[in-house]
Amino acid sequence: MISVDEALARILVQFQPLAGELVGVGDAVGRVLAADVVARVTQPPAAVSAMDGWAVRGSDLDSLPVTLARIGEAPAGRPFAGTVAPGQAVRLFTGSVIPNGADTVVLQEDCDDLGDGVRVREGTPGRWVRAAGLDFIAGTVGLKAGRPLTVRDVALAAAMNHPFLTVHRRPRVAILATGDEVVMPGEPLGPGQIVSSNGLALAALVRRHGGTPVNLGIAPDDADTLATLARGAAGCDLLVTTGGASVGEYDLVRDMMGGQGLDLDFWKIAMRPGKPLMFGRLGGTPLLGLPGNPVSSLVCAALFLVPALRRMQGLAPAELPRARAVLATPLPANDRRQDYLRATLAPGDGALPHAATFTQQDSSMLSRLAAADCLIIRPPHAPAAEAGTVVDIVPLDGI
Ligand SMILES: Nc1nc2c(c(=O)[nH]1)N[C@H]1C(S)=C(S)[C@@H](COP(=O)(O)OP(=O)(O)OC[C@H]3O[C@@H](n4cnc5c(N)ncnc54)[C@H](O)[C@@H]3O)O[C@H]1N2
Ligand code: MOO
Numbered sequence: 001m002i003s004v005d006e007a008l009a010r011i012l013v014q015f016q017p018l019a020g021e022l023v024g025v026g027d028a029v030g031r032v033l034a035a036d037v038v039a040r041v042t043q044p045p046a047a048v049s050a051m052d053g054w055a056v057r058g059s060d061l062d063s064l065p066v067t068l069a070r071i072g073e074a075p076a077g078r079p080f081a082g083t084v085a086p087g088q089a090v091r092l093f094t095g096s097v098i099p100n101g102a103d104t105v106v107l108q109e110d111c112d113d114l115g116d117g118v119r120v121r122e123g124t125p126g127r128w129v130r131a132a133g134l135d136f137i138a139g140t141v142g143l144k145a146g147r148p149l150t151v152r153d154v155a156l157a158a159a160m161n162h163p164f165l166t167v168h169r170r171p172r173v174a175i176l177a178t179g180d181e182v183v184m185p186g187e188p189l190g191p192g193q194i195v196s197s198n199g200l201a202l203a204a205l206v207r208r209h210g211g212t213p214v215n216l217g218i219a220p221d222d223a224d225t226l227a228t229l230a231r232g233a234a235g236c237d238l239l240v241t242t243g244g245a246s247v248g249e250y251d252l253v254r255d256m257m258g259g260q261g262l263d264l265d266f267w268k269i270a271m272r273p274g275k276p277l278m279f280g281r282l283g284g285t286p287l288l289g290l291p292g293n294p295v296s297s298l299v300c301a302a303l304f305l306v307p308a309l310r311r312m313q314g315l316a317p318a319e320l321p322r323a324r325a326v327l328a329t330p331l332p333a334n335d336r337r338q339d340y341l342r343a344t345l346a347p348g349d350g351a352l353p354h355a356a357t358f359t360q361q362d363s364s365m366l367s368r369l370a371a372a373d374c375l376i377i378r379p380p381h382a383p384a385a386e387a388g389t390v391v392d393i394v395p396l397d398g399i
Contacts, residue, residue, distance in 0.1 A: 001270040003380070004303065004338045008319060010265055011279050011304050014286050017314035018237065020166040025158045028149050030210065031167035032313045037143040040161040043135040046079075047098040050128045054111055054118050055080075055090040055102035058125025067119045074099055089118050098129055105129055136160065146314050171211040171312040173305075174233035174285075175202050177218045178226065178243040178253060179292060184218070197366060198242040198290070198297045205301050208398060209309045223256040230260065230282065237312060239285050240305060243292030245276040253289050257282055270380055272337040273363035274300040293363040299340050299375065302399045323374070325355035325393045331378065331385045339378035340394065342368045355393060372396055 002010075020034030049055065055074070060066055068089040074080035076095035084090055084101035092098075092105070106123035136142060142160050143153055149167070157165055182196035183189060196218055203213035214236055219226040221244070233239035244253040245267075254267060257280070264280040267289075271277070273296035278289030288305060290297045302320055311317035326348050331341075341357045342365075348354040355376055358368045374393040385391065 001268045001275070001337075002266055004269060004271050007266060007269045007271075007277065007279070008304060008307060011286075011288070011308055012311055012317050014265075014279075014281070015237075015308050015311040015317075018169040018171060018312050021169045022164040023167055025154055025162055025165050028157070028165045028167055029151055029154050031149055031165075031170075032210070032315055033143055033145050033147045033149060033165065034168045034314060035166040036141050036145050037157045037160060037162060037165065039136045039138050039140045039142055042133045042138045043159055044095075044130055044132060046132050048076075048130050049092050049094060049096045049098060049105045050130050051105055051107050052093045053105045053108045053128065054120070055084060055092050055096075055099050056104050056106055056120065056123065057084060057086055057088075057102055058104040060086060061104065061106070061120065061123045061125055064123065065119055065121045067114070067117055069117050070115075072099075089120075091118075103129065148313075148315065168312070168314045171206075171238065171309050172214055172236040173202075173206045173211045173309070174214045174216050174236040174239045175199050175206070176216040176226075176229055176233070176239065176241045178221065178241060179218070180221045182218055182243070197294050198292065201294070201298055202240060202242065202290075202301055202305075205298070205305065205399065206309065209306050210313050211309050221252055223252055223259065226252055226256045227260050230257070233282070233285050233287075236285060238305075238308065239282060239287045240290060240301075241287065242290045242297045245278050245289045245291045254278060257287065257289075262287065270337045271300075271303075272339045274303075274340075275337065277304070279304075291363075294366050295342070295363040295369045298369060298399065302375075302394070302396075303340075306399075320394050320399075322377075322392050323395055324352055324390055325374065325376070326350070326352045327376075327385055327387050327389045327391055328354040328356040330387050331357065331376075331382075331389075333384045334378040334380060334382040336380045338380050340375040341378060342372040343374055343376045343393070344371065345373040345393075345395075352390065355391065 073091035074096045079097040080099040105128035110122035112119040177199035206213040216232045219229045267278045276291045307317040343355040343357045345353040377392040
């Protein structure tokens with residue numbers, strides 16, 4: 001059995017950032033930039049007023065109050081064509097271009113509008129003018145390739161005059177559940193049948209992490225049908241199966257895929273839950289075979305599928321973010337499998353939260369996984385740990 005770290009490395013080496021595609025800038029939030037966003041305009045394009053008021057020459061404000069002649073107005077978007085000479089003023093508004101000759105804006109509430117002129121009671125030379133290029137200058141790199149776009153980034157890219165952005169294509173992930181005993185939620189349940197949660201959960205995870213799930217359905221424990229359904233993954237970036245990964249006669253995925261030309265990279269890793277994890281290539285398509293136990297399936301997806309999705313989108317693909325916590329309860333020594341224990345978090349006395357494991361850690365128990373806040377990582381052969389020991393955790397946000 002290989003280690004979790006080796007399995008992750010062997011998976012990630014098989015993925016590269018996907019090609020870029022153009023999307024409307026308003027639809028780009030959450031996508032990852034595949035090319036720098038360079039400002040196509042200068043903002044503001046000229047010196048503009050930051051307030052509603054009057055454009056004047058600062059040198060006219062030496063002695064206040066002062067009365068200046070009104071020579072015109074400059075609504076935003078319609079610059080005043082003339083030049084402001086000493087003793088003159090132009091009416092303007094927030095965003096109006098400062099006319100030639102003026103270098104100052106005085107606020108309208110600090111002035112008396114006389115109709116053909118303005119009496120300025122207060123004002124400071126140079127105030128309330130936004131210089132051309134205050135925000136950015138044409139040619140400036142506003143956002144770098146590789147950045148996951150926030151709502152704020154969308155605003156900046158739009159302001160830089162980009163109607164479309166080049167982002168990495170979303171990974172297409174085919175998902176194939178297996179097993180005679182599983183049926184979709186809402187379907188009639190025969191004797192011994194259970195509801196299939198894995199495929200739907202994996203699709204949600206793929207979507208949540210930037211990919212497009214392609215649902216291939218549920219394959220019965222029959223090699224021919226399994227092979228036929230698996231062919232639906234053609235054109236996808238990855239095929240994920242769940243179930244049928246273990247050693248029973250009906251655990252067909254490896255056998256069937258072998259017959260279909262599976263190039264197996266590894267099967268079985270030193271991890272709990274998730275020992276029977278499988279990875280290889282089927283034709284040109286990478287295949288990640290997840291165990292059927294629902295908790296094993298999702299924990300393995302969090303640890304291996306999410307980093308692969310990140311790499312395909314041009315993001316740093318590290319194992320899910322790690323954090324630290326203080327054990328609220330003691331833990332026994334671990335065996336040779338790296339353990340990921342479901343646990344809740346509560347605020348502690350110090351900076352770190354306290355993590356309490358569930359007593360039952362069975363890999364069929366979705367109720368515990370849903371109630372958990374994190375997974376406590378127990379390395380292989382970790383010695384028994386007292387309450388109070390600081391441990392590494394994987395927070396389950398986003399899973
Ligand atoms: N003799 C051994 N038995 C098992 C071993 C072993 O090493 N030797 N490994 C165990 C471990 S660890 C795991 S994990 C499971 C994984 O088995 P499979 O991947 O072959 O999964 P299945 O047998 O198909 O199903 C296991 C379990 O999960 C339920 N399941 C399957 N698909 C779904 C689904 N889509 N939604 C919800 N639940 C699903 C299924 O009903 C089973 O209860 O093997 C152990 N056995
Ligand atoms: O690895 Mo299995 O996932 O222990 O149940």
